[in-house]
């Protein structure tokens with residue numbers, strides 16, 4: 324990644340089947356949260372699990388990069404503001420997140436630890452609409468745990484860019500994690516994750 328992101332914008336519950344497995348309502352508008360730039364593990368590699376969580380989950384996601392600064396971008400204009408795509412894993416300290424939800428606290432700690440945002444090398448965007456029909460897959464040590472299609476997203480990349488930019492400026496280099504399909508589950512030390520979205524591929528090893 325030649326650009327260091329100023330922010331990593333993430334979307335919660337963008338697949339109905341994942342909202343259902345979490346036992347939560349389908350949202351009425353996109354649920355956005357941030358990871359800090361220090362969460363990025365560019366190109367994949369080794370992630371050390373945080374000592375303060377006993378239940379870190381994998382969430383395979385389509386990731387796009389913002390190529391030009393914009394605010395109040397319309398969905399029909401969004402292709403002018405997205406210049407790269409790839410696959411990422413939104414690593415989540417689920418036990419910490421569950422406690423935060425119960426207490427009405429933010430998700431920053433559960434979602435923002437170092438290495439919690441591994442992202443593959445990015446590919447150039449030729450057509451934003453192609454991103455709306457791609458297969459996502461995540462295997463843990465050779466076993467497929469998550470499989471889905473971006474066609475099941477509640478909000479498309481175009482709609483997410485429009486919504487996010489209606490709330491804050493999107494800057495060149497920002498990354499957008501677009502949500503995970505069902506099948507999330509724990510990772511443990513020694514696991515080897517292979518995440519793919521179409522031809523984008525990411526490998527992550529969980530430090531023993």
Ligand code: ZN
Nearest residue numbers: 382413502503
């Ligand atoms: Zn996620």
